[in-house]
Amino acid sequence: MDEKYPDPEEPGHTPGLEPGGQVPPGETPPGEDSTAGAGPDEHHNPPKGWAKAPVIIIGVLVLLFLIYFVAWAVEL
Template sequence: MSDDTSPDPEPGAIPPPQPPREGGPQETPPAEGGTSFTGPDESHNPGRGWAKAPLAALFVVVLLVALFFAFYGLELSRS
Protein backbone atom coordinates (compact mmCIF):
# COMPACT_ATOMS: atom_id res chain seq x y z
CA MET A 1 0.00 0.00 0.00
CA SER A 2 1.44 3.35 -0.98
CA ASP A 3 1.29 6.67 0.87
CA ASP A 4 -0.87 8.11 -1.94
CA THR A 5 -3.99 6.36 -0.55
CA SER A 6 -3.60 7.70 2.99
CA PRO A 7 -6.72 9.52 4.25
CA ASP A 8 -4.47 12.30 5.59
CA PRO A 9 -2.69 13.73 2.53
CA GLU A 10 0.15 15.36 4.50
CA PRO A 11 0.57 13.80 7.97
CA GLY A 12 3.29 16.32 8.93
CA ALA A 13 1.16 19.34 8.01
CA ILE A 14 -0.86 19.47 11.24
CA PRO A 15 -1.06 23.06 12.49
CA PRO A 16 0.07 23.69 16.07
CA PRO A 17 -2.68 24.01 18.69
CA GLN A 18 -3.96 27.51 19.30
CA PRO A 19 -3.53 29.03 22.76
CA PRO A 20 -6.77 29.54 24.71
CA ARG A 21 -8.43 32.88 24.07
CA GLU A 22 -8.86 35.34 26.86
CA GLY A 23 -12.46 36.47 26.56
CA GLY A 24 -14.36 38.99 28.56
CA PRO A 25 -18.00 39.04 29.63
CA GLN A 26 -19.03 40.58 26.30
CA GLU A 27 -18.21 37.29 24.57
CA THR A 28 -20.24 35.16 26.98
CA PRO A 29 -23.73 34.32 25.74
CA PRO A 30 -26.59 35.36 27.99
CA ALA A 31 -27.80 32.81 30.49
CA GLU A 32 -31.02 31.01 29.71
CA GLY A 33 -33.95 31.30 32.05
CA GLY A 34 -34.64 27.58 32.23
CA THR A 35 -37.18 27.77 35.03
CA SER A 36 -39.05 30.89 33.96
CA PHE A 37 -41.88 28.80 32.50
CA THR A 38 -42.07 25.17 33.58
CA GLY A 39 -45.60 24.54 32.35
CA PRO A 40 -49.16 25.23 33.37
CA ASP A 41 -50.19 25.37 37.01
CA GLU A 42 -51.44 21.99 38.15
CA SER A 43 -53.90 23.04 40.81
CA HIS A 44 -56.33 20.20 39.99
CA ASN A 45 -54.06 17.50 41.45
CA PRO A 46 -54.76 16.42 45.02
CA GLY A 47 -52.07 17.36 47.47
CA ARG A 48 -52.31 14.29 49.69
CA GLY A 49 -51.68 10.76 48.45
CA TRP A 50 -54.32 8.47 47.02
CA ALA A 51 -58.04 9.00 47.47
CA LYS A 52 -59.85 6.50 49.67
CA ALA A 53 -62.06 4.95 46.96
CA PRO A 54 -59.28 3.92 44.52
CA LEU A 55 -57.19 2.62 47.40
CA ALA A 56 -60.11 0.54 48.69
CA ALA A 57 -60.81 -0.81 45.18
CA LEU A 58 -57.17 -1.81 44.79
CA PHE A 59 -57.23 -3.53 48.18
CA VAL A 60 -60.35 -5.51 47.21
CA VAL A 61 -58.80 -6.64 43.92
CA VAL A 62 -55.59 -7.73 45.64
CA LEU A 63 -57.60 -9.59 48.28
CA LEU A 64 -59.68 -11.40 45.63
CA VAL A 65 -56.58 -12.43 43.69
CA ALA A 66 -54.91 -13.68 46.88
CA LEU A 67 -58.03 -15.68 47.82
CA PHE A 68 -58.22 -17.16 44.32
CA PHE A 69 -54.66 -18.44 44.50
CA ALA A 70 -55.13 -19.69 48.05
CA PHE A 71 -58.21 -21.74 47.11
CA TYR A 72 -56.56 -22.88 43.88
CA GLY A 73 -53.59 -24.13 45.89
CA LEU A 74 -55.88 -25.96 48.29
CA GLU A 75 -57.68 -27.69 45.43
CA LEU A 76 -54.39 -28.78 43.90
CA SER A 77 -53.16 -30.17 47.22
CA ARG A 78 -56.34 -32.25 47.67
CA SER A 79 -55.97 -34.09 44.41
Protein backbone atom coordinates (compact mmCIF):
# COMPACT_ATOMS: atom_id res chain seq x y z
CA MET A 1 0.00 0.00 0.00
CA ASP A 2 1.22 3.48 -0.83
CA GLU A 3 1.94 5.41 2.38
CA LYS A 4 1.38 8.75 0.62
CA TYR A 5 -2.32 8.01 0.12
CA PRO A 6 -3.63 6.08 3.13
CA ASP A 7 -6.83 4.04 2.96
CA PRO A 8 -9.73 6.23 4.17
CA GLU A 9 -11.32 3.14 5.72
CA GLU A 10 -8.59 3.14 8.38
CA PRO A 11 -8.89 6.54 10.13
CA GLY A 12 -6.63 5.35 12.94
CA HIS A 13 -3.75 5.19 10.50
CA THR A 14 -4.48 8.43 8.66
CA PRO A 15 -1.78 11.03 9.40
CA GLY A 16 -2.88 14.48 10.55
CA LEU A 17 -5.99 13.40 12.47
CA GLU A 18 -6.58 13.88 16.16
CA PRO A 19 -8.50 11.30 18.18
CA GLY A 20 -12.12 11.44 17.10
CA GLY A 21 -11.22 12.25 13.50
CA GLN A 22 -10.76 16.01 13.93
CA VAL A 23 -8.12 17.83 11.88
CA PRO A 24 -5.77 19.90 14.06
CA PRO A 25 -5.10 23.56 13.18
CA GLY A 26 -2.27 23.95 10.70
CA GLU A 27 -2.97 20.61 9.01
CA THR A 28 -5.61 21.94 6.65
CA PRO A 29 -4.52 23.25 3.27
CA PRO A 30 -4.62 27.00 2.66
CA GLY A 31 -7.78 28.49 1.23
CA GLU A 32 -8.21 28.51 -2.51
CA ASP A 33 -6.83 31.40 -4.46
CA SER A 34 -8.95 33.55 -6.73
CA THR A 35 -9.66 32.25 -10.21
CA ALA A 36 -9.35 35.68 -11.83
CA GLY A 37 -6.08 34.79 -13.50
CA ALA A 38 -7.14 31.33 -14.60
CA GLY A 39 -8.30 32.28 -18.10
CA PRO A 40 -6.20 33.04 -21.16
CA ASP A 41 -4.58 36.43 -21.64
CA GLU A 42 -6.74 38.48 -23.99
CA HIS A 43 -5.02 41.59 -25.23
CA HIS A 44 -7.00 41.91 -28.47
CA ASN A 45 -10.20 43.29 -26.96
CA PRO A 46 -11.33 46.50 -28.67
CA PRO A 47 -11.46 49.71 -26.64
CA LYS A 48 -14.77 50.74 -25.17
CA GLY A 49 -16.83 53.43 -26.83
CA TRP A 50 -17.82 54.28 -30.36
CA ALA A 51 -15.45 54.95 -33.23
CA LYS A 52 -15.80 58.25 -35.06
CA ALA A 53 -16.91 56.81 -38.43
CA PRO A 54 -20.10 55.04 -37.20
CA VAL A 55 -21.13 58.12 -35.20
CA ILE A 56 -20.67 60.37 -38.24
CA ILE A 57 -22.60 57.98 -40.52
CA ILE A 58 -25.48 57.73 -38.05
CA GLY A 59 -25.52 61.52 -37.63
CA VAL A 60 -25.66 62.08 -41.40
CA LEU A 61 -28.51 59.57 -41.75
CA VAL A 62 -30.47 61.21 -38.95
CA LEU A 63 -29.89 64.64 -40.49
CA LEU A 64 -31.11 63.44 -43.92
CA PHE A 65 -34.14 61.85 -42.25
CA LEU A 66 -34.98 65.12 -40.50
CA ILE A 67 -34.50 67.21 -43.64
CA TYR A 68 -36.79 64.88 -45.60
CA PHE A 69 -39.59 65.08 -43.04
CA VAL A 70 -39.26 68.82 -42.53
CA ALA A 71 -39.48 69.31 -46.30
CA TRP A 72 -42.48 66.94 -46.45
CA ALA A 73 -44.21 68.85 -43.59
CA VAL A 74 -43.58 72.22 -45.26
CA GLU A 75 -45.00 70.95 -48.56
CA LEU A 76 -48.31 70.10 -46.89
